[in-house]
Amino acid sequence: xxxxxxxxxxxxxxxxxxxxxxxxxxxxxxxxxxxxxxxxxxxxxxxxxxxxxxxxxxxxxxxxxxxxxxxxxxxxxxxxxxxxxxxxxxxxxxxxxxxxxxxxxxxxxxxxxxxxxxxxxxxxxxxxxxxxxxxxxxxxxxxxxxxxxxxxxxxxxxxxxxxxxxxxxxxxxxxxxxxxxxxxxxxxxxxxxxxxxxxxxxxxxxxxxxxxxxxxxxxxxxxxxxxxxxxxxxxxxxxxxxxxxxxxxxxxxxxxxxxxxxxxxxxxxxxxxxxxxxxxxxxxxxxxxxxxxxxxxxxxxxxxxxxxxxxxxxxxxxxxxxxxxxxxxxxxxxxxxxxxxxxxxxxxxxxxxxxxxxxxxxxxxxxxxxxxxxxxxxxxxxxxxxxxxxxxxxxxxxxxxxxxxxxxxxxxxxxxxxxxxxxxxxxxxxxxxxxxxxxxxxxxxxxxxxxxxxxxxxxxxxxxxxxxxxxxxxxxxxxxxxxxxxxxxxxxxxxxxxxxxxxxxxxxxxxxxxxxxxxxxxxxxxxxx
Numbered sequence: 080x081x082x083x084x085x086x087x088x089x090x091x092x093x094x095x096x097x098x099x100x101x102x103x104x105x106x107x108x109x110x111x112x113x114x115x116x117x118x119x120x121x122x123x124x125x126x127x128x129x130x131x132x133x134x135x136x137x138x139x140x141x142x143x144x145x146x147x148x149x150x151x152x153x154x155x156x157x158x159x160x161x162x163x164x165x166x167x168x169x170x171x172x173x174x175x176x177x178x179x180x181x182x183x184x185x186x187x188x189x190x191x192x193x194x195x196x197x198x199x200x201x202x203x204x205x206x207x208x209x210x211x212x213x214x215x216x217x218x219x220x221x222x223x224x225x226x227x228x229x230x231x232x233x234x235x236x237x238x239x240x241x242x243x244x245x246x247x248x249x250x251x252x253x254x255x256x257x258x259x260x261x262x263x264x265x266x267x268x269x270x271x272x273x274x275x276x277x278x279x280x281x282x283x284x285x286x287x288x289x290x291x292x293x294x295x296x297x298x299x300x301x302x303x304x305x306x307x308x309x310x311x312x313x314x315x316x317x318x319x320x321x322x323x324x325x326x327x328x329x330x331x332x333x334x335x336x337x338x339x340x341x342x343x344x345x346x347x348x349x350x351x352x353x354x355x356x357x358x359x360x361x362x363x364x365x366x367x368x369x370x371x372x373x374x375x376x377x378x379x380x381x382x383x384x385x386x387x388x389x390x391x392x393x394x395x396x397x398x399x400x401x402x403x404x405x406x407x408x409x410x411x412x413x414x415x416x417x418x419x420x421x422x423x424x425x426x427x428x429x430x431x432x433x434x435x436x437x438x439x440x441x442x443x444x445x446x447x448x449x450x451x452x453x454x455x456x457x458x459x460x461x462x463x464x465x466x467x468x469x470x471x472x473x474x475x476x477x478x479x480x481x482x483x484x485x486x487x488x489x490x491x492x493x494x495x496x497x498x499x500x501x502x503x504x505x506x507x508x509x510x511x512x513x514x515x516x517x518x519x520x521x522x523x524x525x526x527x528x529x530x531x532x533x534x535x536x537x538x539x540x541x542x543x544x545x546x547x548x549x550x551x552x553x554x555x556x557x558x559x560x561x562x563x564x565x566x567x568x569x570x571x572x573x574x575x576x577x578x579x580x581x582x583x584x585x586x587x588x589x590x591x592x593x594x595x596x597x598x599x600x601x602x603x604x605x606x607x608x
Contacts, residue, residue: 090116090118090119091118091119091120091121091122091265091269091271092105092109092114092118092120092121092122093105093121093122093123093124107123107124107136107137107138107139108136108139109139110139110141111139111141111142111145112141118147119147119148119269119270119271120147120148120149120150120264120265120268120269120271121142121145121147121148121149121150122149122150122151122152122155122264123138123142123149123150123151123152123154123155123156123158123159124152124153124154124155125152125153125154125155125209125210125248126153126154126155128154129167129169129211129212130154130157130158130160130161130167130212131161131167131168131212137158138158138162140162143159143162143242147241147269148241148242148243148264148268148269149241149242149243150193150243150244150245150261150264150268151242151243151244151245152244152245152248152249152250153209153210153245153246153247153248154210155244156214156234156235156244156245156246157212157213157214157244159218159235159242159244160214160216160217160218160221160232160235160244161218162218163218163219163220163221163237164218164219165214165216165217165218165221166214166215166216167212167213167214167215168212168213168215169211169212170211170212170213170215170229173210173211174208174209174210174213174227174229174230175208175209175210175599175601175602176207176208176209176599176601176602177205177206177207177208177253178205178206178207178208178227178230178247179202179203179204179205179206179227180199180203180204180206180225180226180227180233180234180247181199181203181225181226181227182194182197182199182203182204182224182225182234183223183224183225183226185222185223185224185236187222187236187238189236189237189238189239189240189241190222190224190236190237190238191224191236192263192267192268193224193234193236193243193245193260193263193264193268194224194225194234194260194263195263195267196263197256197259197260197263198256199256203227204225204255204256205253205254205255205256206247206248206249206253206254206255206256206257207247207248207251207253207254207257207565208230208246208247208248209248209565209601209602210246213230213232213246214230214231214232214235214246215232217232217235218235220237220238220239221235221236221237221238221242222235222236222238223235224236225245230246232246233245233246233247234246234247241268243264243268245260248565249261250564251562251564251565252560252561252562252565253560253565253567277466277469277470277473278473280462280470281314281317281470281473281474284314284318284458285314285317285318287458288314288315288318288319288456288458289318289319291415291456292318292319292322292415292456295322296319296322296412296414296415297319297322297323297324297394297412297413297414297415298315298319298322298323298324298413298415298416298417298456299324299326299387299390299391299394299413299415299416299417299453300312300315300323300324300325300326300416300417301326301328301383301387301416301417301418301419302325302326302327302341302345302351302353303327303341303419303486303488304327304337304340304341304344304345304480304483304486305419305483305485305486306464306467306468306471306480306481306482306483306485307419307420307421307459307464307467307485308418308419309345309349309419309471309476309480309481310419310459310467310470310471310474310476310481311417311418311419311457311458311459312325312345312349312351312417312419313349313471313474313476314458314470314474315417315456315458316349316351317474321352323417324352324354324394324413325345325351325352325353325354326353326354326355326356326387326390327341327342327353327354327355327356328355328356328358328383328386328387329355329356329357329358329359330358330359330362330379330382330383330490330492331358331359331360331362331363331501331504332362332363332366332379332489332490332491332492332495332499332504333490333491334486334490334491334508334511334512335508335509335511335512338355338357341353341355342355344480348476348477348480349476349480354390356386356390358382358386361382361386362378362379362382363499363500363501363504365378365382366378366379366492366498366499367498367499367500368498369498369499370497370498372493372608375489375492375493375499375608376489376493379488379489379490379492380488380489383488384416384453387416387453388452388453391413391416391452391453394413395412395413413453414453414454415453415454415455415456416453416454416455416456417456417457417458418455418456418457419457419459420455420457420459420460421459421460421462421463421464421467463562463563463564464485464561464562464563465561465562468481468482482525484524484527484528484529484530484531485528485529485563487606491504491507491508491511493606493607493608494507494511494531494532494533494534494606494607494608495507495533495534496533496534496535496536496607496608497534497535497536503534506534506551506587506588506589506590507532507534507553509586509587509588510532510534510553510583510587510590511531511532513579513582513583513586513587514530514531514532514555514579514583515530517575517578517579517582518530518557518575518579521572521575523569523571523575526559526569527557527558527559527569528558528559528560528561528563528566529556529557529558529560529563529566529605530555530556530557530558530569531556531606532553532554532555532556532583533553533554533556533596533607534551534553535551535552535553535554537551537552538550538551538552539551539552539591539592541584541591541592543584543591548591550589550590550591550592551589551590551591551592552590552591552592552593552594553583553587553590553592553593553594554593554594554595554596554607555576555579555593555594555595555596556568556595556596556605556606556607557569557571558600558605560600560605563605564600565599565600565601566599566600566605567599567600568596568597568598568599571595576595579593580593
């Protein structure tokens with residue numbers, strides 16, 4: 080976040096050990112003496128590491144003498160514990176997913192402040208856990224403020240200093256009262272007044288874009304028709320008008336008829352001057368024989384950049400020719416590439432010793448060419464999916480565009496678990512089309528955050544037309560989430576699943592079996608690859 084923003088808003092510093100935390104972060108290696116601004120409080124994030132490992136990431140000890148409140152989340156709790164003399168061990172009972180915590184009234188006014196006034200319910204408060212280690216001895220000077228059946232120190236607090244730790248993840252939507260817990264820390268413990276809003280984000284971001292691009296700078300935009308790139312394109316158009324050139328690349332692994340539909344939607348609904356480039360042969364040729372999902376992502380990311388740089392050169396040449404023919408003032412060069420990168424993309428694509436543990440490479444973050452000529456401009460990089468949808472509504476983008484389910488940049492290539500071929504793409508396109516048609520027909524599309532089909536690299540025995548078949552298997556996936564950092568699988572009515580399965584196995588050639596994925600995130604991810 081630019082330094083001047085801290086002059087406008089009270090801020091919380093989050094030190095990242097490699098989590099997927101809902102916030103802006105600096106790495107845990109940040110030295111407090113090097114900070115250019117004064118936070119009102121500090122949050123220590125979660126991490127995939129164990130605090131007792133020899134090379135475990137550690138926070139600057141000055142965090143605890145800096146004079147502001149501290150809240151540790153998951154690994155952050157364990158970091159607090161071992162710093163102050165507690166003990167953390169691996170536990171035989173790992174906790175991933177939902178849990179119920181029991182909040183204790185300790186009688187200590189400071190310690191009780193984190194949960195004060197929050198209705199935890201008679202059976203306890205539902206939270207989201209994601210840990211294999213746990214605190215086994217509370218550090219001296221701390222008291223327990225919440226526990227579970229298997230975790231005796233689910234939340235702790237210092238007896239006389241504003242230092243708190245929670246083992247669960249209050250920042251994710253599946254911790255039902257989690258935002259209230261963070262709100263207590265931010266407003267009542269840290270004394271933050273607030274003031275940040277999506278309404279204030281729009282003029283600030285437009286001003287930032289204009290400052291970056293200047294009076295003549297032109298931007299070429301990666302537009303897919305998804306909510307992220309659509310909102311990014313709209314705000315870019317608001318900022319620099321016709322100096323923004325929207326480009327959609329048909330990479331051969333889009334959904335059925337996607338390029339045609341997106342062109343119609345963006346041109347008719349948003350008035351965007353969109354160019355569609357058919358590069359399907361190039362992408363599919365480079366994906367030939369590639370099985371590894373990370374290689375697929377990097378190939379697609381690199382090829383995207385090459386295509387955009389080539390298109391930018393064409394547009395500049397065209398502008399020069401028009402200038403020669405008509406005369407007038409020269410346009411600025413195309414120096415920038417717009418992308419709809421979100422904060423979860425950034426978090427999941429960067430490794431800790433950089434700092435977050437890499438979950439997967441996003442083609443628009445970790446799959447970029449090191450020597451790319453275009454400079455990136457990413458107006459949504461600090462936002463999460465729910466914030467982008469809210470931003471889209473404020474920008475008057477039609478509801479059917481704002482509400483579209485996310486579609487990954489690498490497209491169907493990462494939903495084909497195996498080699499990507501034209502035949503495999505056609506199979507998956509057909510199955511995916513049926514799936515989306517049926518959940519729309521059942522009135523469920525808007526209740527689901529993301530739904531898709533994955534084509535598995537296995538074959539199964541079946542009986543079709545009174546004969547034995549040995550054909551492919553597809554997996555259906557549907558999740559509910561607000562922030563896409565955690566997600567729970569969607570519970571379909573049985574008759575809906577039955578109809579989807581029947582249509583796919585009857586209408587899609589070479590598929591004879593359909594399965595449904597009932598894995599939450601964590602331990603899974605939303606996508607299969």
